[in-house]
Structure formats: C-alpha cells, structure tokens
Amino acid sequence: MTYIAKPKVHHPSLKPNAIGLTRRDYEGAITTLCAGCGHDSITAAIIQSFWELSIPPHKVAKLSGIGCSSKTPAYFLREAHGFNSVHGRMPAVATGANAANGDLIMIGVSGDGDSLSIGLGQLCHAIRRNVNMLYVLENNGVYGLTKGQFSASADKGSTAKKGEANALEPIDSVLMALTLGATFVARSFSGDKHQLVPIIKAGIAHRGFAFIDVISPCVTFNDHEGSTKSYAYTREHKMEVVATDFVPIRTEITTDYPEGSMQTVTMHDGSVVKFRKVDADYDATDRDAAYAHIREHQKKGEVVTGLLYISPDSKDVHDQNETIAAPLFNLPHDQLCPGNDALQKLMQQFR
Secondary structure, eight states: OTSSSSSOOOTTTTOOTTSSSSSSBOOOOOOOOOOHHHHHHHHHHHHHHHHHOOOGGEEEEEEOOOOHHGGGGGOOOTEEEEEOOSTTTTHHHHHHHHHHHHEEEEEEEEEEHHHTTTTHHHHHEEEHHOSSSEEEEEOSEGGGGGGEEETTSOOTTTTTTTSSOSSSOOOOOHHHHHHTTTSSSEETTTTHHHHHHHHHHHHHSSEEEEEEEEEETTTTTSSSSTTTTTOOOOOOOOOTOOOOOOOOOOOOOOOOOOOOOOOEEOOSSSSSEEEEOOTTTOOOOOOHHHHHHHHHHHTEEEEEEEEEETTOOOOOHHHHHHHOOSGGGGGHHHSSSSHHHHHHHHHGOOO
C-alpha cells in the first residue's frame, strides 16, 4: 500500500510555515506498519521537525536500507529525493550522494539490524568520515521484517518470543558512536515527541554526522514478558511457526517529563523502561564525560536520553577533503577531468 498517497486535502485552517507549506505537505504515503508501531511516531516527529524548520522538501535526500525501519522514508517528505539501498549499505550510498551534492540535506533511516549487524562496518566508516547527514536508528531489538530474531542490540538475558534467552552482549549504538568519534550523538524514545522533535531539529542543523538512536518498541515480535524493549501484549499462539497477520490495535505509549529527572515508562505487558533526561546544565561537548554518564546510569538500569554529545569543532567529509563549494554534479567535464597534463603535474608531488 506504500504506493497509495495520502489524499491531498488541505483544510483552510492548517497553519503554514515560513515558506507557506503546511504539515500535510511534509507527509508521504499511507503507512503499512503495524498499528501502534513506534516507527510511525518517529515519522511524525521527522515530519514535524522539517515543517518547523521550513525546509523545502525538494532540498532533502532520504535514504534507507532494508527492514521495517527502512520502509519509513516512504511515509514522509513525498517531494524529497529518495533511495532505498540493499541491506546494510545505506551509509555508503549516503556518503556517495553527499560527496556528489553537498547542497542536499541528507537523512538516513535505519534499524538495529540494518545498522548494527550486516551494516555495522558501513555505519562505522560513515561516522569516521563525519558525513554531513542526519542518521536515525530506529531501535527495537529484533528483526521485525523477518519474524523477530534477536538483533545485535537485544540485551543479554532478554527472551525472544519463543522463550529462548539471548546469550550475547548487546551493541550499544550510542557508546559505539562516541567511541568512533561521532560529532553529534543523541538517544530518545519514540513516545516522547517533546524531546525527540528538538533533537531531530538539532541533528538537521548540525554540520557533520548526527546520530540519533531512538528506542522504538516492536508491537508484534517484541511484545512479550522478558523483553527489555517490549511494547505490547504477548501472543498466546504457542504452536504457530510464523505469527499471524492480525495485530490488535494498541494505544500509543507517550510520556513527558522534565530535564534532569527519571521517568519509568510501563509498557503494555507490564514491563518497564527507565528513561533519564540529561540536566539543563549537562555539558554535551565532553566526550569522556558523556561516555561515563551513560555507563553510570546503565548500571542503574536507566536509559539516558537527550543530546548526549556534540563536537564544537566538527569538520565534515567536505571540510576534511577540502572539496570545492560547488556540488560535483554541477561541474563541467573539463573541471572534473582536466586531462593528462594536470594529472602528471599532480603526480610530480609524489615522486
């Protein structure tokens, strides 16, 4: 159904932004994700962010890989450029697209399977190169598109739908991004729109790789007791080989709490996730302190949220390589390929 666009009906009372567009102008096709999926809440936050920033949709390039999360770019900014890459390879495609046209605002949407398993190497090098893009990792701890296997972010000891416990240590994407030198690192919860929208807006404005890990519970394959990223009730069909396609509608879980406080969010199955927002005076420019802060609260079972780290002197891939200001795709052939004489002159520097 992703080919079905939402009806272009604009109510006269819809508020326009600074360039005369309403929020509806930033929407996409009708979502086909499960009812109550946290990914749709993230989509809504992305729409709200681009609308509030008054960014022309055609100035945006949205990219994804494979997975439930990678379907979501179809649901926002229908007038933007888009590319759905193969599994785990979106960061490389985004790097190439940004190198060719640095004028576009790049947003990549991925999942914990797409980014932390098959695409881990790709993500690491995009962080190293500080590609100028917003990278949203929709984290639910499972492979939702392939029926709920553990992903690399599943916590050790958490149980799968069939009851087996995960014996492997999880990859914490935020700690990994900090370790690799990411210049913008944040984490949020899909149900906390008040926090998520400002973080996304800050990520869009950041020059460099803006990494946002968003805890986004899976309503279908991670909804059972024993899951640390659960969101909905456990199914009772213990003998089925694959889950049926009926997903009961659940009420979206949301929360709102002040900076510097801890909020316990109770999921539909009774399990809880403890979220802690950073203080208003938190220093987001100290990488070591950010790492220590996250680890300190992890030991208490708390998930730290907010803008966790931002580099005050970030240099993106264009600054590092001293590329020209004009996008490469706009350059004439004689500048892109100046000929053999220019090549030989350049080679003299290395002899």
